[in-house]
Amino acid sequence: MRDVDPTGLNIAALDKRVAEVERQRTNLLRRITTIDDDEMAAPFLVEIQALGAQHKQLQRDRDEVNAERIGWQLAQERLDDLQWWCRVQSERLAKLTYEQKRLALCALHGQATVWSKDHDPRFTIAMQIDLDNGLNDPHLADDDDLFEAHVGASIRRGCARRGGRHAGRL
Numbered sequence: 001m002r003d004v005d006p007t008g009l010n011i012a013a014l015d016k017r018v019a020e021v022e023r024q025r026t027n028l029l030r031r032i033t034t035i036d037d038d039e040m041a042a043p044f045l046v047e048i049q050a051l052g053a054q055h056k057q058l059q060r061d062r063d064e065v066n067a068e069r070i071g072w073q074l075a076q077e078r079l080d081d082l083q084w085w086c087r088v089q090s091e092r093l094a095k096l097t098y099e100q101k102r103l104a105l106c107a108l109h110g111q112a113t114v115w116s117k118d119h120d121p122r123f124t125i126a127m128q129i130d131l132d133n134g135l136n137d138p139h140l141a142d143d144d145d146l147f148e149a150h151v152g153a154s155i156r157r158g159c160a161r162r163g164g165r166h167a168g169r170l
Contacts, residue, residue, distance in 0.1 A: 005072060005073075006068075006072060007066070007068050011069065014061055014062040014065060018055065018059065021054050021055045024051055025048055025052065025055070032044045105127075110125065111126050111127075
């Protein structure tokens with residue numbers, strides 16, 4: 001996912017095709033202006049209409065690819081935010097108590113499944129990180145009080161209580 005823009009070649013190809021259609025339409029319009037006979041001009045008009053429809057479709061295709069590009073760029077920004085957030089949290093992890101680590105897993109919607117020794121795989125771990133909620137808040141990097149407040153809020157919601165609503169998930 002951290003590659004060169006995957007839509008770049010598609011947009012370039014569509015732009016080239018749009019330019020070609022516009023060139024063809026312009027040439028046909030020049031030719032049709034020199035024809036005085038309506039019967040002789042009719043096939044040119046049909047071709048101009050077909051090129052117009054093709055031009056509209058190419059523009060719609062380009063808009064779709066451009067929307068994909070915007071999504072890819074947003075994903076790149078989110079990955080940057082996630083990497084920053086992971087660095088910040090990894091520095092804090094050493095300071096956390098066992099209970100705070102459980103709360104962090106709960107906040108990340110962490111779920112670990114462990115099987116017997118003869119099972120393959122032995123365990124799986126899944127997490128769901130909400131990228132829209134606070135990852136790019138600059139205060140989270142420096143203010144331990146905010147982190148503790150979040151942990152406190154998680155305790156009030158019952159995430160880490162034995163027998164609480166998430167018992168057995170971690």
